[in-house]
Amino acid sequence: xxxxxxxxxxxxxxQTGELNRRSFLCRAATWSVAAGIGVHHGFAAESNSMxxxxxxxxxxxxxxWTVTRFKTVVGDPIAEPSKIDIVPGGLPGFxxxxxxxxxxxxxxxxxxAREEKVELEARQAALGRPEATHGALIPIRKNAKxxxxxxxxxxxxxxxxxxxxxxxxxxxPSIARRLHHCRDLEVAEPFDFLTLFDYAAKDxxxxxxxxxxxxxxxxxxxxxxxxxxxxxxxx
Amino acid sequence: xxxxxxxxxxxxxxQTGELNRRSFLCRAATWSVAAGIGVHHGFAAESNSMxxxxxxxxxxxxxxWTVTRFKTVVGDPIAEPSKIDIVPGGLPGFxxxxxxxxxxxxxxxxxxAREEKVELEARQAALGRPEATHGALIPIRKNAKxxxxxxxxxxxxxxxxxxxxxxxxxxxPSIARRLHHCRDLEVAEPFDFLTLFDYAAKDxxxxxxxxxxxxxxxxxxxxxxxxxxxxxxxx
Numbered sequence: 001x002x003x004x005x006x007x008x009x010x011x012x013x014x015q016t017g018e019l020n021r022r023s024f025l026c027r028a029a030t031w032s033v034a035a036g037i038g039v040h041h042g043f044a045a046e047s048n049s050m051x052x053x054x055x056x057x058x059x060x061x062x063x064x065w066t067v068t069r070f071k072t073v074v075g076d077p078i079a080e081p082s083k084i085d086i087v088p089g090g091l092p093g094f095x096x097x098x099x100x101x102x103x104x105x106x107x108x109x110x111x112x113a114r115e116e117k118v119e120l121e122a123r124q125a126a127l128g129r130p131e132a133t134h135g136a137l138i139p140i141r142k143n144a145k146x147x148x149x150x151x152x153x154x155x156x157x158x159x160x161x162x163x164x165x166x167x168x169x170x171x172x173p174s175i176a177r178r179l180h181h182c183r184d185l186e187v188a189e190p191f192d193f194l195t196l197f198d199y200a201a202k203d204x205x206x207x208x209x210x211x212x213x214x215x216x217x218x219x220x221x222x223x224x225x226x227x228x229x230x231x232x233x234x235x
Numbered sequence: 236x237x238x239x240x241x242x243x244x245x246x247x248x249x250q251t252g253e254l255n256r257r258s259f260l261c262r263a264a265t266w267s268v269a270a271g272i273g274v275h276h277g278f279a280a281e282s283n284s285m286x287x288x289x290x291x292x293x294x295x296x297x298x299x300w301t302v303t304r305f306k307t308v309v310g311d312p313i314a315e316p317s318k319i320d321i322v323p324g325g326l327p328g329f330x331x332x333x334x335x336x337x338x339x340x341x342x343x344x345x346x347x348a349r350e351e352k353v354e355l356e357a358r359q360a361a362l363g364r365p366e367a368t369h370g371a372l373i374p375i376r377k378n379a380k381x382x383x384x385x386x387x388x389x390x391x392x393x394x395x396x397x398x399x400x401x402x403x404x405x406x407x408p409s410i411a412r413r414l415h416h417c418r419d420l421e422v423a424e425p426f427d428f429l430t431l432f433d434y435a436a437k438d439x440x441x442x443x444x445x446x447x448x449x450x451x452x453x454x455x456x457x458x459x460x461x462x463x464x465x466x467x468x469x470x
Contacts, residue, residue, distance in 0.1 A: 049423040090421055105419045108382045110345075117385050147343045150352050151386065184340045184419045186325060188284040 050089045053106040055180055057137060057194060058085040060098035065135055065231040073215070075141065075225030078190070084137060084231055086196065102139060103187075104180025104194040111158045116165050125173040130235065132176060132198035136207065137229040139191035146222035147183075162217035171210045174203040191225065285324045288341040290415055292372060292429060293320040295333035300370055300466040308450070310376065310460030313425070319372060319466055321431065337374060338422075339415025339429040346393045351400050360408040365470065367411060367433035371442065372464040374426035381457035382418075397452035406445045409438040426460065 059067075059078070063085025070080040079099040094101060109117060146154065158164050168177065178196045182189035199207055211228070214220060294302075294313070298320025305315040314334040329336060344352060381389065393399050403412065413431045417424035434442055446463070449455060 051419070051421055051423045053419075054421050103421065105421070107419050110386055112385055113387045114385045150347055150349045151345055151390065152348045155386065181419055184286070184288075184342050184416055185421055186286055186289050186338065186340070188286045 051105055054089055055104060055106070055194075055196075056087045056089065056091050057102045057104075057196075058087065058091070058095055058098050059083075059100045059102075059229075060085065060095065062097060064233045066233065067229060067231050069228070069230040071228045073226035073228050074223060076190075078139075078227055084135075084229065102182070102191065102194055103185060103189060104182040104191075105185070106178060107181050111155050112165050116159075116169075119169060120165070120172070123169065123172040125176040127176045127178055127196065127198050129176065129198070129200075131200040133233055133235045134199050134201055134204055134207070135231045135233065136195075136197040136211075137231070138195045138197070138211075139193070139225075139227050139229075140195070140223050141190065141192045141225035142222045143224040157219050157222075162214075162219035164214065164217065164219055167210065167213050167217075171203075171206055175199045175207055175210060191227075286340050289324055290339060290341070290413075290429075290431075291322045291324065291326050292337045292339075292431075293322065293326070293330055293333050294318075294335045294337075294464075295320070295330065297332060299468045301468065302464060302466050304463070304465040306463045308461035308463050309458060311425075313374075313462055319370075319464065337417070337426065337429055338420060338424065339417040339426075340420070341413060342416045346390050347400050351394075351404075354404065355400070355407070358404065358407040360411040362411045362413055362431065362433050364411065364433070364435075366435040368468055368470045369434050369436055369439055369442070370466045370468065371430075371432040371446075372466070373430045373432070373446075374428070374460075374462050374464075375430070375458050376425070376427045376460035377457045378459040392454050392457075397449075397454035399449065399452065399454055402445065402448050402452075406438075406441055410434045410442055410445060426462075 059081030061082055063083040065084040065086070067080065067082055067084060072078075081099045090103065091101070112120065149157070159166070168175075176198050180194040180196070181192070182194060183192045197207065294316030296317055298318040300319040300321070302315065302317055302319060307313075316334045320330075325338065326336070347355065384392070394401070403410075411433050415429040415431070416427070417429060418427045432442065
């Protein structure tokens with residue numbers, strides 16, 4: 001507890017738990033709903049709530065994940081932390097001891113077709129399995145050329161030519177994955193996506209294969225910033 | 236100026252302009268980049284900046300747009316304001332005199348194909364033409380069933396069966412439009428999209444036709460909350 005980033009800034013996130021954690025949300029991020037709709041008009045159901053799909057990733061000196069490898073694959077680096085903390089929702093301020101903080105939201109699928117979605121959902125595992133003591137956090141940004149493409153063009157590169165989903169499918173359920181989108185948050189984030197993976201020690205080689213397979217695709221030619229952070233946690 | 240919501244809360248957004256407006260951003264929304272990356276690691280280019288695609292819509296008693304019609308089309312209502320203010324970026328607090336505040340970001344296209352995008356870009360006008368004294372702000376939310384669809388399914392409904400882009404194209408360049416996405420912001424917003432339109436008085440009937448044409452589509456069966464706000468501003 002004493003080493004937790006949150007406790008260092010006095011907000012006792014760990015101690016107060018999820019409910020209170022949410023009450024510490026930044027005032028400015030919540031007034032639109034809280035004051036505008038919640039308080040004035042009594043729409044309690046929509047007031048005071050963070051996006052339930054928001055996650056905050058803190059690189060610093062506390063958190064359950066210990067960084068074991070840290071590599072700037074392409075583009076500008078970020079500082080290498082010793083620990084990574086992953087917090088549902090937001091944080092009320094920049095935590096003492098943190099080197100950086102990245103945010104993203106999970107969202108609706110953007111590229112998979114129905115058949116692929118059905119197969120993914122049938123095969124994929126959730127993060128947090130007890131044996132999944134190995135993890136990776138891979139923030140990436142795609143360039144302006146990618147974002148100027150139309151949906152069909154992006155899909156063609158993503159799947160028909162780069163086989164992103166098909167490649168990932170080969171590693172299910174061993175490698176669990178959660179994708180977070182950063183591009184449409186209120187603050188200009190340094191990355192477009194944060195992908196979090198976890199897997200058992202026995203699957204570490206498979207994970208290397210997966211990452212290597214994706215990096216040689218046509219899709220990856222549009223990635224202009226990528227950091228590869230590997231980490232472990234106690235079993 | 237004196238009637239502006241912003242000036243009432245003392246931040247003088249109108250007077251200080253875009254640069255200072257950005258410096259008033261909520262602390263909590265900026266610390267991740269400002270303190271984490273900007274200050275500690277000197278990535279000045281990415282520090283302290285709001286998403287440049289963010290816009291805030293304030294319903295209250297000030298702003299350039301005067302509300303002329305206000306209708307809850309489906310779902311829960313919101314309060315009817317007398318004025319609408321539209322601010323690039325965020326605001327530092329809930330403005331005095333405001334009844335609600337809604338935020339959204341413009342983003343990459345999600346459904347149009349290349350040929351459609353080329354045609355749209357060739358034909359569409361930007362908001363703010365001097366003659367465009369009539370406006371509409373239409374916040375909508377789509378239901379969970381929509382968001383559980385895959386991209387190809389949503390595209391099929393949106394365009395192949397509802398002809399959303401094709402219908403809109405018929406009204407170009409008369410009716411200018413800017414779409415803002417709210418679903419993947421940090422705070423749980425009450426709507427998924429905010430669409431802002433402006434047009435000349437002579438095109439008011441055409442706008443009614445456009446809105447009516449979209450509301451009878453298959454796509455609109457997924458809209459479970461919609462507010463239709465019409466407004467005018469001095470020419």
